[in-house]
Amino acid sequence: MMEASYYEQAKSGLKCRLCPHECIISNGKTGICNVRRNVNGVLMAETWSRLSAMNIDPIEKKPLYHFHPGENILSIGSLGCNMKCRCCQNWHISQSPVAGYSLGRSVEPAEVVSMALSSSGNMGIAYTYNEPTVWYEYMLAVAKVAASNRLKNVMVSNGYIAHKPLEELLDYMDAFNIDLKGFSEEFHMKFTGARLEPVLKTLKQIRKAARHLEITNLVIPSLNDHAGLFADMTNWIADELGPDTVLHLSRYHPDYNLYTEPTSPAKLEEFYEIAHKKLAYVYVGNISLGDLQNTYCKKCGELLVIRKGYQITVAGLTNSGTCIKCGNQVMIR
Ligand code: SF4
Ligand code: SF4
Incomplete structure (x- = not known):
């Protein structure tokens, strides 16, 4: 455990300011993410230095397609998430409280970096699997040591983080993959338990800071597969973030609390065509569909x-x- 950053005293507890939920947490309780607890008036980050997973993955698995293609990255995760997506594939770690999961021993930041440096062909560290925002203090501490050892830092996130903590993180993070789960407030709130607008702000803040940015959109039949709304989303990305912003369309498979049929190849092809009208680099993942995972130069083909x-x-x-x-x-x- 480590004292959390970005919180303040409130009338009926502690107010966490790490993400836009701004939970008010009474003594002994945690916020929505399950892993930041009020312990006698001090907000504690319960998962500091506790890992649920550590793997060497291809960078394409994050997915990042335009950042060090073909290279490997040490990927680490812990527990907790500030969203509650109905089809979360990692629900066993994202929705579990610390007491409900058997975490390994404590691994201090210098040790993770040392492992990253000793893995041959490894280019950096990715914070992923569960939502790394709720692991903020540890992620930032590891990222600082990694950056000073010329390793790259990559955050794979739902983008639900407040402006100031993100600003601090941007000094050390080289690349982001952010989930943009849909383009209507109603869907976003219903499906994830969180608002859409803060995620859009995060995307703009990352773009403004000129960090590498790719976006993933999971296409779920009958829930967020309205062609008009999807076109609005790709227009927004092109206008606000630029037409070279990489977009990954990901095929949905049933998991956790959602049992809708998987996304049809026809729907993914339709959305690929819509997105490609505005965005130069669009990919379809979680399915093998023709050459929709290859990269072609937008200028000469x-x-x-x-x-x-x-x-x-x-x-x-x-x-x-x-x-x-x-x-x-x-x-x-
Ligand atoms: S990080 Fe967790 S405790 Fe803090 S505001 Fe977000 S959900 Fe609440
Ligand atoms: S944001 Fe990601 S980790 Fe969190 S519940 Fe949704 S899919 Fe799972």
């Missing part, structure tokens, strides 16, 4: 990266991430 599952072939990029044919800057390498 050259095939740059071939992806077959997690087999990655960098075919047409220079060492600095430009297209070998026309010199267009497409990726960070």
